[in-house]
Amino acid sequence: MSAEWDDALHRARTHAPFLSDLLGREEDIAALLARGEAEAALKLALARGDPDVCVRLRRQRRALALVLGVGDLAGAFPLSRVMAELSDFADRALDTAMRDAVGSRVPDHDVWGDAPIGMVALALGKQGAGELNYSSDIDPILLYDPRTIPRRDRDEPAEAAQMAARRLVQTMGSATAEGYVLRVDLRLRPASEVSPLAISYDAALTHYESSALAWERAAFIRARSASGDVAAGERFLHAIRSFVWRKSLDFGAIDEISRLVRRIRESYDGPPRPGPGYDLKRGRGGIREVEFYAQTHQLIHGGRIPELRVRGTRQALDALAQAGIIGAADAQELGESYDRLRVIEHRLQMVRDRQTHALPAAAEEMDNVARLDGLADGAALVAELDDVTTRVAERFDHLLEMHGGKAQPAASAPAHLAQLGFDEPAALAERIAGWKDGRVKSLRSDAALAAFAEIEPALLAALAAAPMPERAITRWEQMLARLPSAFNLFKLLAARPGLLDTLARVLALSPALADALARRSDLLDALIDRTAFALPPPVEALKREYHADAPNYERLLDRVRREVSERRFALGVQLIDHAHDPLEIAAGLSRTAEAAIDVLAGAAADNFAEEHGRIEGGQLVVLGFGRLGGGVLTHASDLDLVYLFTGDYAAESRGRRPLGATQYFNRLAQRVSAALSVPTAEGALYEVDTRLRPSGAQGLLAVSTDSFARYQREQAWTWEHMALMRARVLHGPPEAPGVLAGFVRDLVAMKRDPAALKGAVLEMRAEMARHKPPAGPLDVKLLRGGLVDLEFLTHYLQLREGGGPDGAFLDPHLRAAVDALAGAGLVSGDLVAAHDLLTRLLVSLRLVAPDGMELPEAARGVLVANCLEADCREEDGWDALLAALDKARHAVAQAWAKTFDETLEL
Numbered sequence: 001m002s003a004e005w006d007d008a009l010h011r012a013r014t015h016a017p018f019l020s021d022l023l024g025r026e027e028d029i030a031a032l033l034a035r036g037e038a039e040a041a042l043k044l045a046l047a048r049g050d051p052d053v054c055v056r057l058r059r060q061r062r063a064l065a066l067v068l069g070v071g072d073l074a075g076a077f078p079l080s081r082v083m084a085e086l087s088d089f090a091d092r093a094l095d096t097a098m099r100d101a102v103g104s105r106v107p108d109h110d111v112w113g114d115a116p117i118g119m120v121a122l123a124l125g126k127q128g129a130g131e132l133n134y135s136s137d138i139d140p141i142l143l144y145d146p147r148t149i150p151r152r153d154r155d156e157p158a159e160a161a162q163m164a165a166r167r168l169v170q171t172m173g174s175a176t177a178e179g180y181v182l183r184v185d186l187r188l189r190p191a192s193e194v195s196p197l198a199i200s201y202d203a204a205l206t207h208y209e210s211s212a213l214a215w216e217r218a219a220f221i222r223a224r225s226a227s228g229d230v231a232a233g234e235r236f237l238h239a240i241r242s243f244v245w246r247k248s249l250d251f252g253a254i255d256e257i258s259r260l261v262r263r264i265r266e267s268y269d270g271p272p273r274p275g276p277g278y279d280l281k282r283g284r285g286g287i288r289e290v291e292f293y294a295q296t297h298q299l300i301h302g303g304r305i306p307e308l309r310v311r312g313t314r315q316a317l318d319a320l321a322q323a324g325i326i327g328a329a330d331a332q333e334l335g336e337s338y339d340r341l342r343v344i345e346h347r348l349q350m351v352r353d354r355q356t357h358a359l360p361a362a363a364e365e366m367d368n369v370a371r372l373d374g375l376a377d378g379a380a381l382v383a384e385l386d387d388v389t390t391r392v393a394e395r396f397d398h399l400l401e402m403h404g405g406k407a408q409p410a411a412s413a414p415a416h417l418a419q420l421g422f423d424e425p426a427a428l429a430e431r432i433a434g435w436k437d438g439r440v441k442s443l444r445s446d447a448a449l450a451a452f453a454e455i456e457p458a459l460l461a462a463l464a465a466a467p468m469p470e471r472a473i474t475r476w477e478q479m480l481a482r483l484p485s486a487f488n489l490f491k492l493l494a495a496r497p498g499l500l501d502t503l504a505r506v507l508a509l510s511p512a513l514a515d516a517l518a519r520r521s522d523l524l525d526a527l528i529d530r531t532a533f534a535l536p537p538p539v540e541a542l543k544r545e546y547h548a549d550a551p552n553y554e555r556l557l558d559r560v561r562r563e564v565s566e567r568r569f570a571l572g573v574q575l576i577d578h579a580h581d582p583l584e585i586a587a588g589l590s591r592t593a594e595a596a597i598d599v600l601a602g603a604a605a606d607n608f609a610e611e612h613g614r615i616e617g618g619q620l621v622v623l624g625f626g627r628l629g630g631g632v633l634t635h636a637s638d639l640d641l642v643y644l645f646t647g648d649y650a651a652e653s654r655g656r657r658p659l660g661a662t663q664y665f666n667r668l669a670q671r672v673s674a675a676l677s678v679p680t681a682e683g684a685l686y687e688v689d690t691r692l693r694p695s696g697a698q699g700l701l702a703v704s705t706d707s708f709a710r711y712q713r714e715q716a717w718t719w720e721h722m723a724l725m726r727a728r729v730l731h732g733p734p735e736a737p738g739v740l741a742g743f744v745r746d747l748v749a750m751k752r753d754p755a756a757l758k759g760a761v762l763e764m765r766a767e768m769a770r771h772k773p774p775a776g777p778l779d780v781k782l783l784r785g786g787l788v789d790l791e792f793l794t795h796y797l798q799l800r801e802g803g804g805p806d807g808a809f810l811d812p813h814l815r816a817a818v819d820a821l822a823g824a825g826l827v828s829g830d831l832v833a834a835h836d837l838l839t840r841l842l843v844s845l846r847l848v849a850p851d852g853m854e855l856p857e858a859a860r861g862v863l864v865a866n867c868l869e870a871d872c873r874e875e876d877g878w879d880a881l882l883a884a885l886d887k888a889r890h891a892v893a894q895a896w897a898k899t900f901d902e903t904l905e906l
Helices: 003-015 017-025 027-034 038-046 051-073 079-105 125-129 157-173 202-210 214-220 230-239 251-266 287-301 315-323 328-352 364-371 376-400 414-420 427-437 446-465 469-482 489-496 500-510 511-519 520-525 539-547 552-577 584-612 659-676 705-715 719-725 738-747 752-769 788-800 812-823 830-848 857-867 877-900
Strands: 119-123 141-144 199-202 224-228 620-624 639-645 702-704 730-731
Touching: 003 017, 003 027, 003 364, 017 027, 017 051, 017 202, 017 328, 027 038, 027 051, 027 738, 038 051, 051 157, 079 119, 079 125, 079 552, 119 125, 119 214, 119 230, 125 224, 141 230, 157 199, 157 446, 157 511, 157 877, 199 469, 199 620, 199 877, 202 230, 202 730, 214 287, 287 315, 287 376, 315 328, 315 364, 328 364, 328 376, 328 659, 364 376, 376 552, 414 427, 414 446, 427 469, 446 469, 446 489, 446 500, 469 500, 469 511, 469 520, 489 500, 489 520, 500 511, 500 520, 500 552, 511 520, 511 552, 520 705, 520 752, 539 552, 539 584, 552 584, 552 830, 552 857, 584 620, 584 639, 584 730, 584 830, 620 659, 620 702, 639 659, 659 702, 702 752, 705 738, 719 752, 719 788, 719 830, 730 738, 752 788, 752 877, 788 812, 788 877, 812 830, 830 877, 857 877
Parallel strands: 141 199, 639 702
Antiparallel strands: 119 141, 119 224, 620 639, 620 730
8 A cells, every 4th residue: 555545544534534434334445445446446436236226326425425535635536536526426316316206206117228308407506517525515407398208197297397306306315324415405496486396498498588687697607417318408508508698798787797796705704714614615715706706707708708618617717818808827826726725625524524614613623624634733724725715815806896896885884784783784784785786586676776775774774673683684685585576565665664663573573474475575565454453354254255356266266375375474463563362363363264264165166066067965074173173273283174075975976077976075175175285376375284084194085974983983093082072164064063063972972991091092192292292492282281281181081071961071172171171170270271371372482483492582572472461571571471381381280190190290
């Protein structure tokens, strides 16, 4: 073994735990490396095989990382070879995963070899340039041809493409015992906020010809047809060539490029010079500045000089020097600096196979990276990097000066931001400049920029006054990034400046409402009228509102989505502003959903009947379970639905395409679920969960009422009977609610073994506690003594007592059931108050802290105001609320101990 290989293996084992582990796992490759047989080791790594695509790709990637890592340290593989091998592997892996994904849906179709598969991956970024690093993600754009993509007969082309895209991402990125292949980031696709994962060729072409932004031009400088139907991808890139490489630039385009250049500096808030925490990629004088230096010149001059249309960074710098656009010395300095920065980046990633670009914060870890590279210590590494980044930064500074990089809008000047009370005003000023640099689609037009300038001073003042300014600003940025256009929003806020304070509170306090605004900024329109702060009317009145101005099925789907979105958003604002008791908000959310279910189920049945007719004597019945059945929804609640049908299961519909009853109602149930969940032009509505149906996910989606009754009597588990305690009919014939109530009374009245019932309930709760622990100290649902325990306790007593005299304990509303049990002396009256507090907390938390973790001070204020009486909201209101929560949990625990002879650990 040569000294170089001996030293490389020693450094790998001593300073890179990732490589050291691989040396132990890949013994045959380690033996070849020990003998210095780099090419043989590389060939063996790429020959790793397994019938399972996921396993094969992961083993190849792991072995390749070892060979390239040690070979790099030994000097056998130069940087260019390392990046090329990693990029080539990414191309092959992406191709394999894509073909496997397409073929999985159509196993009889040959998708291997050179067979066309109707999909292509365009490699962008470092993969497109052939410059991938050790632990990089990849940023492809997935395109498909609706005419040629293999699919099952019942699949639409778009559906087949999305399923393939999802499987591809899973195959490549999911972590298994074998590791992962490559993380796949699809956010560079057109309109990624709203578009599917895979886009048709025609839709993508339309986007790049009409509405793409300057940053997308920059991204396509390095674009390459890499995997799948490569020839089709090359034709596509040729078709958009004029979009990327423009013969001439107007002043607007030059201004776009100026914004892109400024963004490099403005988006970075880490250490300005090499040292602990310095980011080699994003920091001043770092990798991205070299890349963007080259790409900016390419964008400006590449339309007229075809020789500049190259993908690699070093090649671009050399071509720019050859064309006389930059000096030869600049090209050499930047090229050598780039190579050195990339080598150190690789060293950082070799240590633990992490996608990191930041120098370690700890001195010993900095020393470790330096010694892996062959340097004496971290100080030597920092000194070298300081010299390298200084040379890069000087040239990038000149580029900024050329393109107006020092412009600063007065409203967002650091001095003004400091007066408003913002922390770190200089950094915030850079972020605000980033909002307007052309990358944010909603601010790309001159009209949008002018409208934003009109509200900017008042907006910044409102954000500064928000309960948590930093969180409000971050969510404002996220909202801007997701909006296709913000012009109307800016104009609305200019016309109704009072909404700015509400907007700032929403952004600061509720991720759910902020996300809703990001999808539909016009939700703010509903707050102009103070009637938006009234609770929703009864279900029948809501149904009339939903039906208004909806002449056909498609228009009705859109109208219901619009009405529900506005109601839910307004109820969320009411919750934040303490306009109503959270219990009333929860009931309002439930009425809003119930009306939507009944309206859309009826409309779906009418629409379905146009093709298949109706079944005489048969009708769909929709049951609501869980919080929906109990009439107490939160903003995060799914709809727990069970579908039944009345009439003869052997009947057949009378229509153009008749169906038997079972098939008819199962397909109709699918149609109803789609009406409630599939996004339309007005967005999504609800998530639907049908797993509570007989036999769960393995059972039919819809069964006859007779089959349902027989299943519940003869086969259902105890937990299914418990779930039935909160079932309600939300859609069906007029007699259905009475029939269900009578059936539940009869079922509950069946003789049960009290010991067996008790044992089953306790076993279920213990199993749930093992598999679904609380998410945090405020998870009032899953904490012991929380709502789940209260539900289990209540449903157990309902079953044990046979529903009570004349079914007195069988109200599907949990609070009413607890109250009835307390009235009968079976539980303490304290449980009603415990239910109310726990539910108020749950409803509020789902809006302001859906993860159930600790809250910042301002969000705590929302909970205190919503859950405590006014005389308890003093300076120690949070402590008082925690004490009330503790009291409620102890009340549940005491009732649990009395009922089950079991002590809960609180």
